[in-house]
Amino acid sequence: MAQASIPVVVIGAAGKMGREVVKAVAQAPDMILVGAIDTTEEHQDKDAGELAGLSEPLEVPITNQLESMLAFAAQEKQPGVMIDFTHPDSVYDNVRSAIAYGIRPVVGTTGLSPQQIQNIADFAEKASTGCLIIPNFSIGMVLLQQAAVTASQYFDHVEIIELHHNQKADAPSGTAIQTAQMLGEMGKRFNPAVVEETEKIKGARGSLADEGIRIHSVRLPGLIAHQEVIFGAAGQIYTLRHDTSDRACYMPGVLLAIRKVLQLKSLVYGLEKIL
Numbered sequence: 436m437a438q439a440s441i442p443v444v445v446i447g448a449a450g451k452m453g454r455e456v457v458k459a460v461a462q463a464p465d466m467i468l469v470g471a472i473d474t475t476e477e478h479q480d481k482d483a484g485e486l487a488g489l490s491e492p493l494e495v496p497i498t499n500q501l502e503s504m505l506a507f508a509a510q511e512k513q514p515g516v517m518i519d520f521t522h523p524d525s526v527y528d529n530v531r532s533a534i535a536y537g538i539r540p541v542v543g544t545t546g547l548s549p550q551q552i553q554n555i556a557d558f559a560e561k562a563s564t565g566c567l568i569i570p571n572f573s574i575g576m577v578l579l580q581q582a583a584v585t586a587s588q589y590f591d592h593v594e595i596i597e598l599h600h601n602q603k604a605d606a607p608s609g610t611a612i613q614t615a616q617m618l619g620e621m622g623k624r625f626n627p628a629v630v631e632e633t634e635k636i637k638g639a640r641g642s643l644a645d646e647g648i649r650i651h652s653v654r655l656p657g658l659i660a661h662q663e664v665i666f667g668a669a670g671q672i673y674t675l676r677h678d679t680s681d682r683a684c685y686m687p688g689v690l691l692a693i694r695k696v697l698q699l700k701s702l703v704y705g706l707e708k709i710l
């Protein structure tokens with residue numbers, strides 16, 4: 436018997452990531468786009484598929500009516516999924532609304548605070564609803580992070596440089612924060628001081644994550660998303676680097692997350708947990 440399609444609502448559907456997701460969902464044989472939400476005024480009522488560059492319309496208009504779209508998706512026979520690529524200021528409320536309607540959130544938007552993530556975990560647990568928060572959907576980044584965790588057993592000194600396009604709202608990137616957390620999970624404190632440092636210009640040494648790891652954020656037009664993790668020891672440097680050249684690199688991870696979130700009953704954080 437043919438498997439019924441997963442109803443998907445994309446929020447941030449007119450944005451850089453949202454348009455890619457609309458295309459990927461439209462082309463996935465087991466999914467159907469039921470809603471395309473975005474607040475951009477100029478894109479209201481445009482067809483989400485045409486806006487994403489598909490040759491045929493999907494007959495799904497862009498709208499800013501999240502609540503009514505979630506209510507609509509909740510009436511589908513199959514459990515629905517909401518995928519969020521919006522803005523750090525709006526993602527928390529969007530996720531709360533989705534869970535309230537029994538729609539499973541898959542969150543790509545970065546910039547949630549630790550307290551907000553904990554609250555979302557509590558809501559999801561209480562509602563027995565699957566939820567995924569994935570700071571980075573690319574397989575290359577998962578591999579980089581795994582290599583970094585391995586290297587961190589042997590190096591005591593490490594710094595992270597993340598480089599992004601200059602339309603990015605949050606810094607440091609969600610991926611850099613997650614990478615530092617992963618390195619810190621062994622309970623090791625990195626970068627023991629060698630001299631007393633003075634910053635002649637505030638911020639010169641980057642931001643200091645809990646684990647003692649410095650994160651440096653570069654924002655320039657021409658970049659998409661890039662990260663280096665640089666380990667240093669006497670007489671050697673070990674550099675791990677990931678570069679994205681097209682946002683299509685995130686789509687296999689996004690489609691996997693949409694399928695996997697339906698099997699969950701609580702919050703799971705990170706693509707590596709569902710591979």
Ligand SMILES: NC(=O)C1=CN([C@@H]2O[C@H](COP(=O)(O)OP(=O)(O)OC[C@H]3O[C@@H](n4cnc5c(N)ncnc54)[C@H](OP(=O)(O)O)[C@@H]3O)[C@@H](O)[C@H]2O)C=CC1
Pocket residue numbers: 446447448449450451452453472473474475476519520521522523525542543544545546569570571572573603685
């Ligand atoms: N996890 C991952 O692998 C990745 C995560 N990201 C993250 O995804 C997020 C989005 O990135 P990107 O696509 O580049 O950003 P864009 O600014 O290109 O797109 C965001 C879109 O969301 C819309 N939007 C903002 N707030 C709302 C809201 N409350 N309801 C509906 N729509 C809204 C914006 O509209 P408006 O014009 O009105 O602001 C805009 O069209 C960022 O946090 C980024 O860091 C990006 C790439 C990969």
Ligand SMILES: O=C(O)C1=N[C@H](C(=O)O)C[C@H](O)C1
Pocket residue numbers: 545570571599603607608609610611659660661
């Ligand atoms: O804003 C982006 O573009 C990206 N954001 C995510 C992050 O903050 O880590 C993921 C990726 O780096 C692209």
